[in-house]
Amino acid sequence: MWRQRKYITMVLSTIILCLWITGCGDRKVVEKQVEVNGKITALNEQGGMLVVSMDKFIGQDKKMPDAAWYSISDNATIKFNGKKLPWNDVQIGSTVKVWTDGMMLTSYPGQATGLRFEIITQDNGVGDxxxxxxxxxxxxxxxxxxxxxxxxxxxxxxxxxxxxxxxxxxxxxxxxxxxxxxxxxxxxxxxxxxxxxxxxxxxx
Incomplete structure (x- = not known):
């Protein structure tokens, strides 16, 4: 009987611990997203966009702008004026907001996965x-x-x-x-x- 009670107690403790860690029951795990603002300066054939910040820099001399390649996650959307924008209509030179999970490879430019993309202004076609x-x-x-x-x-x-x-x-x-x-x-x-x-x- 003592062993049976000990076994039941261990099982219940394991279930409670599982619920606490995984956020089961009434707990809801909300993934924190990081917002990035910048200019799309390149696109590649793999469906990635290079976004360069216009106000954030790397290093004390502030000569290297913050920049990263963002791949598009499977569930990501690209929107402009509240409507979905096809990948083929994304233009180099447009400004964009990108939401990521905060994970970034420390290369330069960096590499990250975009969870959501919002085009703020479309490129005007004039060029740099x-x-x-x-x-x-x-x-x-x-x-x-x-x-x-x-x-x-x-x-x-x-x-x-x-x-x-x-x-x-x-x-x-x-x-x-x-x-x-x-x-x-x-x-x-x-x-x-x-x-x-x-x-x-x-x-x-």
């Missing part, structure tokens, strides 16, 4: 810079190729995921010709004096 192409360069082969565009004598590096468009249509790097007018968008961070281009639109 514009001008006449004075040079187009490529070095290396295959996956190691590096591409550069020169505008009015200033050389900029294109990243592997840089969007290329001619008007509103997709374009190829070979479509960029010296003498053309282009608009370009930057990644929002740089190393040394080199700026990275994440979008090029060739004027028709």
């Amino acid at each position: 810079a514009s001008g006449k192409v004075t040079g187009v360069f490529a070095a290396g082969e295959g996956v190691n190729v590096e591409r550069f565009i020169e505008i009015y004598g200033v050389k900029h590096k294109l990243l592997p995921f840089t969007q290329l468009k001619k008007g509103s249509e997709p374009a190829q790097f070979s479509d960029i010709i010296v003498g053309q007018q282009v608009k370009i968008w930057f990644a929002g961070y740089e190393f040394g004096t080199e700026k990275f281009v994440t979008k090029v639109v060739i004027d028709r």
